[in-house]
Amino acid sequence: MQIRYAIAWAMVAIQSTDASNSTSKGDLNGWYPCSEYTFSDEGSSTGQVAQCAVYSAPLCYPGICETPPGVNSEVDVFVKRLPATAADPATTTNVWLLQGGPGASSTDLEISMATLHSELEGTVNVYTMDHRGTGRSTKPDCVAAQVTTTGSPWDLQIKYGDLASFSVTTAATDLATFISRFTNGAGTIVYGVSYGTMFAERLMHLAPPQVTGYVLDGIATTSGAPEFFYASKWDNNFGEVGDAFLALGESDSNCKPHFDSNGLNNTLQGVLEQFDHDPNSTCAALVNSTVETGESPSANLRIALESTEAMKPKSRQQHQIENKSTTYETHYTQALENFFANQWGKLKLVALDPLKHLAKSQTAIQYNFSSDHASLTSPMRTTIPNQASVLLLSGKLDPQTPNKYAEYLLNALRGEKKELIAFEYATHGTVMTTPMVADNPWSETCGMKVLASYVRVGGDLERLDKSCVAEMPAFNLTTPDYYLYSYFGTDVADDGY
Template sequence: MPLRYEPSPLRVIYLEDQVDGIKIPSFIYELASNRQNRHQLEIKMKHFGRITLATLLTLPAVLSSKRLLNGWYPCSEFTFSDEGSAGGLMAECTMYTAPVCYPGICDSSDASESTVDIFVKRMPATVGDPETSTNVWVLQGGPGDSSTGMESSMVNLHNQLGGAINVYTMDHRGTGRSTFLDCEDEILERGSHPFRFKYRDLASFSMTSAATDIATFISKFTNGANTTVYDVSYGTALHIISFRSARRQVHVLFDDGRSGDGIVYKRDQYWNRSAVIPKQASVLLLNGKLDLFTPSKYAESLLAALDGDKKELFTIDHAVHDTVVFSQLVEDLANATDTCGFKLLVSFVENNGDLERLGRSCVSRMPAFNMTTYAKFHHVYLSTEDPYDGNYNSSLRQRLSDLL
């Protein structure tokens, strides 16, 4: 899929510093921000008098603690051009420089890397003041999926609420455009991996570390207004942890497809502890009873475990995984654009998480269970006109374009 062009966030400052009387752009000088690297730069300047931009850019960049964001810059709502029309650069993107290890989670003192990059995208409010508007986070699951799969939901939610909210998303550490965690078979066969040299402690890419990125960003880099976190699948496990960390900022939590705890996970202070719902917050859970990835029993267990009264669970009888998308209100699922899950989400945000005012009428209007399949599916996958008692017809397999 072709990538859509997104402008670079690099801003060149033309103020100049001098090293032994030779002027260099200050943004280059700041690349050598610690004493050792700056000393190396000064030595190069003394010996060669002139130094090219390309040579300077090879110096390691150690970011100042004051520069945790590289600045918000215009970017496309849709990362991939075939996902939809950008309509101009209406979104904004940034990179958050996060520590490899947060205090109390892991130790990276002997690691070669001390920071990781966290990609964040937002659609600022276009009605009212973004500095005071409600914030909604739309967060992906997987585990391992990037935020590109949530961009349509971001745009739809922003439009449905009349542009009066700020909508955010993030690539969890290890995924997408954030510092990427991958593993090559050849390296594994040798019994080693550069991960241990770069980051040392495996907990640096744990659920707790990823959740702390979210909580820290909400606390430090958003406007402090009411915040709703909408998360899907594996994202729910992460954000129950972040919910505990960003207690003051997060007012409402919308979980779609509750994921259970993993079986390989170092136990920390969050293990086997029920989350307490802060006084200002509420929690809305949504799950499909036909969800094979995150069975509804996990959502029921979470509802019982949450410590607080402002909580509610909707289980949609015939919905599958990702209930906001797959809870269509009409039987013609191939052409359905309106879902009950999305209506619940919009109402939840509109009413600032007030469950008493939540519009829930769509739940009773869900269509009955229907085993009818769509012709384009059983043509391509089963090569027959009747998926239950039909004859094989090889010519039907040529209609793959029907699904595109």
């Protein structure tokens, strides 16, 4: 049976290649056998045969921009797929996974591609792409200036002309064109995560008829809603979700006993104030020697406490350390020092004057390539295409794309076929951050099970199986031993010794 499907798929690939060779513009160079995982450390092969291709897309599509004289009129768009193995790939459903970032390549989605393909027992074709500007697709690099993206707008202008050629609209047009020209014409589900939700929403505006469902995970777009998703609200968003996390800690049976007198939130606030009051204290000096921000000692501590898994024992240790041994604290700071030395060198943050930078541009949403007023647009409220539905996935402990934006988009979407599933304790990207087994981040996830069900029922929300949401593990702040040993070199960090 699988041999018959493999032969059918090979014929489709040959026909696609022949069709592309007969044209001079918009060619598809592929499909070629390629590795399931681009990098060997991403995962071990499951025996699935991936195929890769490059779509030669026009630099500018009609109505978006015009290619200036002397500028290369084409860009490369890298595409990868896992063909169906238990169904006819020439007729079965297609699923697209779109990466976020913005600027991340599709390699981060390869594990999800393989997992979804396996979850659906090989009955679908799973696709992804490096949208233009990322990964193995054409990037807006400045070879003359020896930098990329925002480093030299003049070099980019000379090389590419109107930079609308690298806009979200252009990337979405690449995808709509590819689906129309180079896939099998069957029903298609599009999944986008983080920035990929903006990409997927723009595709909704283009409304390709083959797409019957859109899944947006970690909502980074709220077109048409009263509250827009601005990156300038990043710190406020983190603060709101951080407060929600601390509030959960106040009622957690494993956490509450350690902070009975003042509570977790008040204890943490007290430690921050103590650092600023006595920056030369033993604990403050240890943290300040590890994390350098040029700001207050409490700011350094905030950087050191970025890991929520380490926050509970760390907060209590900071409270006790002036009167206790510093062995654990030294282990922690040494581990942090080694991490920064290996990855970025000593961590140093540069204070920016936002007014100075914003004054150079008419908008804070784009990359500030110019101050052209044409870059300003009114958010377009999205209408769900007649043949499609929209499923929104969100985590209530997601500080990058907080759940409130998913609620805003749900209300702003025009149409009835829409649903939001918000996971109580999930963080960013629920397909990856909703493990069904507590303290086991490698267990199957509820987000993936919901996505697979959505694909299986062709986007029919009434038939969607979301039973796993009610089976999610309860909130638990017990820190796994592997985190304790990694950060503190012990499994009894709560004792503060």
